[in-house]
Amino acid sequence: MKLGYIALALAAALPLQAADAIRLNSKPGSLKVRIEGTSNIHDWQVEGKLIGGFMEVGQNFPMEPGKAAEPGKADAKVEAFIPVRSLRSVEKDGSPYSTKMDDVMYEKMRVTEFDRVHFRLQEMVLKEASKAKDAPNVFDAKGEVVVAGVTNTITLPGDGQLKIVGSIGLKMTDFKMEPPAPAIAMGIIKTGDPVTVKFEWLVVQKKAAAPAK
Amino acid sequence: MNEQYSLDFNRRDFLRSGSLATLMTMLGGVELIAQTTNAPGGADKPKGPRVKVAVIGVGPWGREILNTLARLPQADVVAVCDTYAPMAKRGATAAPGSTAVADYKTILEDKNITAVIIATPTHLHKDIAVEALKAGKHVYCEAPLAHTLEDARAIAQAAKAAPGLVFQSGLQLRSDPQRHFMLPFIRSGALGKFVMARAQYHRKQSWRQTSSSPEREKAVNWRLDKEVSLGLAGEIGCHPIDQATWYFNGLPKAVTGFGGIILHQDGRTVPDTIQAVLEFGNGVNMIYDATLANSFDSEYEMLYGSDAAVMMRESKAWMFKEVDSPLLGWEVYAKKETFHKETGITLMAGASKSSPDTVKEPEPFTNTPLSFALGNFLRNASDFSIATKDFVDSFGDDADALKEHLSKLARQPAAGYAEGYRSAVIAIKTNEAIMGAKRVEIKPELYELT
Numbered sequence: 046m047k048l049g050y051i052a053l054a055l056a057a058a059l060p061l062q063a064a065d066a067i068r069l070n071s072k073p074g075s076l077k078v079r080i081e082g083t084s085n086i087h088d089w090q091v092e093g094k095l096i097g098g099f100m101e102v103g104q105n106f107p108m109e110p111g112k113a114a115e116p117g118k119a120d121a122k123v124e125a126f127i128p129v130r131s132l133r134s135v136e137k138d139g140s141p142y143s144t145k146m147d148d149v150m151y152e153k154m155r156v157t158e159f160d161r162v163h164f165r166l167q168e169m170v171l172k173e174a175s176k177a178k179d180a181p182n183v184f185d186a187k188g189e190v191v192v193a194g195v196t197n198t199i200t201l202p203g204d205g206q207l208k209i210v211g212s213i214g215l216k217m218t219d220f221k222m223e224p225p226a227p228a229i230a231m232g233i234i235k236t237g238d239p240v241t242v243k244f245e246w247l248v249v250q251k252k253a254a255a256p257a258k
Numbered sequence: 259m260n261e262q263y264s265l266d267f268n269r270r271d272f273l274r275s276g277s278l279a280t281l282m283t284m285l286g287g288v289e290l291i292a293q294t295t296n297a298p299g300g301a302d303k304p305k306g307p308r309v310k311v312a313v314i315g316v317g318p319w320g321r322e323i324l325n326t327l328a329r330l331p332q333a334d335v336v337a338v339c340d341t342y343a344p345m346a347k348r349g350a351t352a353a354p355g356s357t358a359v360a361d362y363k364t365i366l367e368d369k370n371i372t373a374v375i376i377a378t379p380t381h382l383h384k385d386i387a388v389e390a391l392k393a394g395k396h397v398y399c400e401a402p403l404a405h406t407l408e409d410a411r412a413i414a415q416a417a418k419a420a421p422g423l424v425f426q427s428g429l430q431l432r433s434d435p436q437r438h439f440m441l442p443f444i445r446s447g448a449l450g451k452f453v454m455a456r457a458q459y460h461r462k463q464s465w466r467q468t469s470s471s472p473e474r475e476k477a478v479n480w481r482l483d484k485e486v487s488l489g490l491a492g493e494i495g496c497h498p499i500d501q502a503t504w505y506f507n508g509l510p511k512a513v514t515g516f517g518g519i520i521l522h523q524d525g526r527t528v529p530d531t532i533q534a535v536l537e538f539g540n541g542v543n544m545i546y547d548a549t550l551a552n553s554f555d556s557e558y559e560m561l562y563g564s565d566a567a568v569m570m571r572e573s574k575a576w577m578f579k580e581v582d583s584p585l586l587g588w589e590v591y592a593k594k595e596t597f598h599k600e601t602g603i604t605l606m607a608g609a610s611k612s613s614p615d616t617v618k619e620p621e622p623f624t625n626t627p628l629s630f631a632l633g634n635f636l637r638n639a640s641d642f643s644i645a646t647k648d649f650v651d652s653f654g655d656d657a658d659a660l661k662e663h664l665s666k667l668a669r670q671p672a673a674g675y676a677e678g679y680r681s682a683v684i685a686i687k688t689n690e691a692i693m694g695a696k697r698v699e700i701k702p703e704l705y706e707l708t
Contacts, residue, residue: 071652073659094663097652128648130307133668141668144637 066101067108069207069248071125077245078127083237091150092139093132098125098164100207100248108207111178114171119184123166125246129156149227165189186211209246214239307640309396312337312365314386315378316349317478318467319400323377323632324352326623332636337365342474362386366393373424373639375632376400379477380493381486384409388416391423396639398632400428401673402496403682405488407704410682414707417675421661422646424638424669427678430631431501433671436573437627444505448577448586449563452506455544456560457498459490462553464522465530482526484693489528490548491515491692492685498559499536499688500673500681501570502544505561510536510544510684512699515691521551532692536684546688573625634670641667680705 078093103120107113129151134142154162166188173183216238217224224236309332313320316338327333337357338349350358365371366389373396376386380402387399397417404410417425431437465482469475481487488496503509513536517529531549538544558571565583569576579589623629645667649660673681683704691698 073649073653073656073663094666095648095652097648126652128644128652130644131648144670 065104066120066122067104067106067250069100069102069250071097071099072247072249075245075247077243078132079243080132080240081243082240085235088137089142089146089236090135090137091132092135093127095128095131096125096244096246097128097161098123100125100209102207107175107182111175111180113174113176114182114184116171116174119169119171121166121169123164123169123186123188125164126161127164129154129160129162146227149225153222153225163189181210207248209244209248211244211246213242215242216240307644308332308334309373309636309640309643310334310336310371311373311375311636311639312339312368312371313349313353313375313377314339314362314365315376315382316340316345316352317377317379320345320377321349321352322623322628323375324349326626326629326632327375328353329624330629330633330636332633332640336371337368339365342477363389366390366395372396372643373398373636375635379480379486380488381405381409381480384412387413391416391420391425394423396424396635396642398426398428398635399678401430401500401678401681402488402492402685403427403678405486405492405686407683407686410679410686411707414675414679418707422642422664424635424642425675425678426631426635426638427673427675427681428631429497429500429673429677429681430627431497432504432673432677433631433634434573434627435630436575437501437504437570438671440568440570440575441505444561444568445507448566449561449568450565450580450583451563452542453562453564454542455502455506455562457495457502457544457546457558458555459494459498459548459557460553460555461550463550464524465550466522466524466526479526482524482528484527487528488685488689489517489692490530490532490550491534491546491688494548495532495534495546495688496681496685499544499546499684500677501559502536502538502561503680503684504677506538506542508538509680509702509705510700511539511702512537512697513684513688513691514697515688515693516695517692520549529692534688534692536688631672634672637670638672641669676707679707 073095076094076096078096080091082089082091101122102108105115106120132147132150134146134150136142166186169184169186171182172185175182217236217240218238224238226235311327311333313323313327313335316324317340320338320340324335324338327335335353335356337359338346338353339359339362340346340349341360343358343360346358346360350356359365365374374386374390375398376383376390377400378386380400381404383399383404387397387403390397399413402410403413417423465479467475467478469478476483481489481493487493491499499510513534515532515534517532519526519529520531522530531547531551533545533547536544536546558569560570561568564580566577566579569578577589642664645664646660649663653659683700687698687700687704
């Protein structure tokens with residue numbers, strides 16, 4: 046399973062921290078993950094509110110709103126994870142759908158062995174620099190979990206925090222996951238292979254502790 | 259709802275005998291039944307996370323709980339507790355692999371146990387519930403919460419002060435999918451103008467249990483002692499009365515009661531027959547009567563509206579329409595049953611005249627309101643525990659943010675501390691009215707947790 050490999054790769058990669066990098070930690074409250082998929086009866090969606098992990102950016106990374114990023118590869122490192130059990134099936138409007146479906150999903154994701162989905166950034170390249178104060182820098186990002194190219198939109202709300210908004214197209218079979226076809230009372234439901242993962246992630250720089258007097 | 263399953267002739271025996279089906283066929287009504295696709299259990303379905311749980315108090319009702327837990331795949335009963343050793347031992351037999359203990363503090367000290375179910379006599383709930391919450395356990399506390407306002411308030415406040423824990427009051431009808439299926443139907447005005455509510459509980463049984471010693475006999479027959487028991491109104495009536503407050507979306511402003519010891523003149527101080535009228539305002543009242551002296555027509559709940567009446571019974575409901583009521587539309591396609599003096603329409607969600615009759619009587623211990631309530635409790639407890647761990651792993655120990663996160667977590671339907679407290683207030687005041695044969699006002703502020 047791919048997730049297992051990623052967890053190992055993460056452990057090996059941890060010591061690689063640049064001395065002058067700015068570390069931004071995940072901030073609770075406004076995070077959102079949404080996975081959208083299809084089935085033979087209706088479309089389905091899954092939502093979560095937890096993304097853990099951190100982002101590290103170099104000193105030249107644009108932290109102020111409206112500041113254009115330098116062209117080329119961004120000096121950034123991302124290691125993020127989503128606790129699998131924080132993902133819940135929801136109706137289109139976000140209200141809870143079914144704990145039965147949640148359990149089908151957790152089982153397919155082998156939650157007892159891999160209780161998190163990990164993401165590790167490989168490369169982030171500027172696609173479109175910010176042109177106005179409220180305009181985001183748009184990057185193309187490549188990560189370890191997601192094989193296909195990822196388009197990340199980075200908006201800068203200021204105050205030393207970054208909001209990362211993205212959308213990724215994935216296939217369940219790429220992760221050796223057979224699209225679930227749970228047998229329930231209505232008959233056989235078959236889910237489609239492709240899914241879309243959307244996320245909003247807020248990272249914030251930890252305030253340095255006040256020096257002891 | 260039925261704390262007396264194991265004591266005497268019970269509701270399911272009544273059902274199995276077929277007399278209920280016959281009776282309903284004779285009466286004429288529209289059947290309203292929820293789908294059961296989301297029902298707990300099922301061999302081929304994922305089992306979900308398991309919860310290590312202990313049951314405190316394993317008398318007849320505690321064993322009913324154990325028998326229900328045995329059929330819930332998410333329940334991992336690791337301990338049973340009873341101060342009376344033979345009861346504890348008997349309880350442990352019903353939950354293979356569990357340990358029998360005499361002191362509930364042993365359970366509270368066990369870090370391995372994440373949730374407790376309290377099924378002791380009502381007057382012994384308070385200390386256990388409050389201490390269990392302090393010990394960081396998720397708590398399911400049987401209804402009524404307590405026999406005094408002080409105890410009920412203490413429990414509810416302890417639960418309110420522990421937002422990281424699940425507290426569920428044993429008002430099991432609030433978790434029943436059938437009742438949830440009925441809610442929008444009733445609230446949408448399909449019954450017309452509310453006229454009144456009525457519920458009954460009729461049994462021919464004494465409630466008295468025999469035991470080996472006079473001390474034990476006194477302890478085990480706590481329900482017959484007016485000093486600690488809220489009687490039929492509290493121990494049984496709390497469920498249908500709470501349901502009426504839920505469906506009406508209102509709370510009684512006053513209650514008048516009557517009661518007497520009519521058949522069982524055995525030294526008890528709690529009436530074996532009661533009647534109560536609860537005033538919901540604007541002339542809408544609920545009439546509740548319960549007796550241990552006559553079993554006719556068992557138990558059911560009624561709601562009367564100007565267009566139709568609804569009868570709820572076990573996991574079924576029927577609608578009886580007035581001849582001048584407007585056509586709702588769907589009843590045309592619903593199944594029809596011939597009743598005593600009229601032809602009624604049988605209704606089920608997801609079923610019509612053309613579909614086969616898939617409705618089965620509930621099997622013992624599964625798909626009962628208690629089973630749904632316990633299943634939802636375990637699911638909520640597990641979700642809370644996992645969400646807390648995930649949150650702390652992701653963001654560290656930020657208590658306020660965690661509280662915020664947990665408050666937004668989707669929960670399976672269940673009565674919380676607020677519903678439990680309000681229900682206890684009504685039970686206590688109803689019992690007060692019955693014991694004094696008088697009208698008792700219930701001030702709105704009494705329902706507030708101060």
